[in-house]
Amino acid sequence: MTPRQNRNRDRADRGIPEATVARLPVYLRALHGLQDRGVATVSSEELATAAGVNSAKLRKDLSHLGSYGTRGVGYEVEYLVYQISRELGLTQDWVVAIIGVGNLGRALAGYGGFASRGFRVAGLLDADDAIVGEEISGMAVEHIDRLEEVIAERSVSIAVIATPAGAAQGVCDRVVAAGVTSVLNFAPVVLSVPDGVDVRKVDLSIELQILAFHEQRKAGGPDGYGDGPPGPAHYVEAVDA
Amino acid sequence: MTPRQNRNRDRADRGIPEATVARLPVYLRALHGLQDRGVATVSSEELATAAGVNSAKLRKDLSHLGSYGTRGVGYEVEYLVYQISRELGLTQDWVVAIIGVGNLGRALAGYGGFASRGFRVAGLLDADDAIVGEEISGMAVEHIDRLEEVIAERSVSIAVIATPAGAAQGVCDRVVAAGVTSVLNFAPVVLSVPDGVDVRKVDLSIELQILAFHEQRKAGGPDGYGDGPPGPAHYVEAVDA
């Protein structure tokens, strides 16, 4: 039989590669920038440059959504914005609750990119009584005890966890039990969730450590040059900073 | 710049895959957790579970650093912590400057994970005179005009950009000109930098959009309801499936 599955869907195959999905928001942002500048049509080369990828990758990515370009011309900006938005599910509003209202939670609550791009923050919750009641970006902070009510009453579908590490798993369990199936986690812990729940993690410290690795390499490799002194025999004191 | 001259396949090959590098910080955090609980030895299966990966991947990753385990037994926690720390370059301190002291910058400045794991915040800079002089986490905010001096005087090697989008590229150009070759960017723009400069991006809005994509799919696939707003030009019949 043929190697492919029986039904090779014509266009807009729903099996869009993860790597492509992760880039669609970048393309979308670049397209919005072009829109603001009044650009009506864009070539794969131009859009790719604006998005920081190469044009072959961009064309391949867009081909997973369908044939939305015109050969010999390029892509119509407005049309492509709509198609990508629809594919990402941004033509509807997603209701978000932010749990943990420290500096990070405040930064998230005030982030303009939320409201403007299909996300509506409908709840700010915290366990600290000193913070509860405070008004942030026009919204009053509620006590975490009301978490389940808030999720149910306002149909929250995405939970943003910005609590300290120790509280994160507990909060996660509660939001999942309340029916949330998408979690964005800023706490530096690996959350465990049942199948069917999506968790994405944003971790500053990990990003910095990756940078440090490359920075060190630029400076001549770990411990100086070449092999250095590794090996089980050279068990130096653990330098726990 | 000297080209790659990696010939040693012995152990600790310096050509560690990017995907592995990105996971090492996760392993390191899991190991620190085990250390705190007084665990001395761990199997690949246990550590993998704690880190949220499968054991084959963990073993393959660690094999790129060297043979630091004992067959039939597992890995010595303290020794592995040291080896990973060394590989990531965390046995030395990296000096960080944070540019942009809004809520996000404050959250970053107060983030405990910095100081404790090989990073030292040596500068907080902002363009807003109302903020300059304010003390945050025991450090006074300085004016962005002093950016180049701060970088040079304190040997800053990593710049964290937490400014509004419009200011990010300008700040980036300045830190690069001042000799910084590692940038962590929180502003929602694609920064362009010369070769040899590393940029990593953290983007909340992108993460949320990826979640929205999957959430939508769970709810029955994109376009599962009527059709949205009008598509500008050609509006072919969407999908048959």
Add this chain to the structure above:
DNA sequence: ATCTGTGAAGCCGTTCACAGCG
């Protein structure tokens, strides 16, 4: 016997290069 370290296979994503269409 147990658990690591690793060749080998399979999978996925990227890049190439050109066919196909405007």
Add this chain to the structure above:
DNA sequence: CGCTGTGAACGGCTTCACAGAT
């Protein structure tokens, strides 16, 4: 022509399954 859309080649990452060390 110019530029998109895409098969095919390529390379990297993940997974498997077992050889090999203790």
